[in-house]
Amino acid sequence: MRVYLDNAATTPLDPRVLKKMLPYFTEKFGNPASIHALGQEAFIALEEAREKVANILKAPKDSLVFTSGATESNNFIIRGLALANKNEKRKRIIISAIEHPCVREAARRLMVAGYTIDYVPANKEGIVTAKALENLIGDDVLLVSVMMVNNEIGTIQDIKKLATIAHRFGAYFHSDAVQAVPYLNIDIKALKVDFLSLSAHKFYGPKGVGLAYINPDIKMQALIVGGGQENNLRSGTHNLPGIIGLSEALYLAYRERDEYLKRISKLQKYFWEKLKQEIPEVLINGSWEKRVPANLNVRFRYIEGEAILMDLSQKGICVSTGSACSASDLRASYVLKEIGLDKNYLNSNIRFSFGRFTTKAELDYTIKALKQTVKRLRAFSPIN
Ligand SMILES: Cc1ncc(COP(=O)(O)O)c(C=O)c1O
Secondary structure, eight states: OOEEOBTTTOOOOOHHHHHHHGGGTTTTOOOTTOOSHHHHHHHHHHHHHHHHHHHHHTOOGGGEEEESSHHHHHHHHHHHHHHHTTTSSOOEEEEETTOOHHHHHHHHGGGGGTOEEEEEOOOTTSOOOHHHHHHHOOTTEEEEEOOSBOTTTOBBOOHHHHHHHHHHTTOEEEEEOTTTTTTSOOOHHHHTOSEEEEEGGGTTSOSSOEEEEEOTTSOOOOSSOSSOTTTTTSOSOOOHHHHHHHHHHHHHHHHTHHHHHHHHHHHHHHHHHHHHHHSSSEEEOSOSSSBOTTEEEEEETTSOHHHHHHHHHHTTEEOBSSOGGGTTOOSOOHHHHHTTOOGGGTTOEEEEEOOTTOOHHHHHHHHHHHHHHHHHHHHTOTTO
16 A cells, blocks of 8 residues: 655645646647747736636735745745845844745845844744744844744644734735645735745645745845746746646635545544554644644654654655655754754654545554554664
């Protein structure tokens, strides 16, 4: 049996999405920038895809910039804003201490442009509180960036509340919402964010395509310059099949959301209860209540997560110890360190991330395999 419980790393392309994309590789291959009929056909498809996304996110059409993924969106938003404002007074950027590395690195590299980067902490539940942000913010802050859902522990932040605080101090607010689709309602107007990032491959769309919402009233500097596509904000020939795929994947995710949420919440609860029942000394990382139903991040006392991962992999089960981008990096997770985990447990975590195709039978198989794996590894653990 092959079991895929790493949907936070990436998801398979939905065959319905692929079907929508295929004509744009072959007969409808035109460049949306071309004036002839084939180009215009592509242009119309591009703008229809943008409209579809705008309707779901309740955002103006001209505020959406298609990118190559959330790494690019996050880099563009943070660096593009800071570089456009480098001669202004506000010289501080606040990001949460549990942001994805592409937010951390994009911000950190602005220090050479004269910016100071401050980190708003998360509490032991994995939540960034209003109080924590209020303690740090001031009139010298240009941007606050807090992710909607954490990629390692799945915790949910109160974005509207945090954005309101940022605005009270005249700062802009960005949220990396990559892990939030379709678990949270991403209504841009209601959330009061100025910037937001998404990535299609996290919601059964293709890899290599993403989205940046940019409040059109805010001064930005493009990072990728050239032919002036996307309102001069992101040059380069459009990845039209990818953009069609993103819009269809987002549409399906929200159309089928209610049913899906019911099903996945049930699976998550079932798995956690069963895990506690079958395996001693397993603890959850981060809040149980304020967590998306796709995520369960736990630690198994006395053993290394990496050893569990390898053993499960041999049994056909794909899980992760943290985020995919640091899968080859055996250093302890900074997210778990941030939420105050004892150093003995920083390397003993496993992230199970469920998805659209996860079944109860797969979870039963995983529990059975885990029981054997954990028992075997604990038998020769030096810290047991
Ligand atoms: C929270 C978060 N932000 C950003 C990214 C990067 O997205 P992409 O793979 O589209 O570059 C990821 C992907 O792992 C993520 O989980």
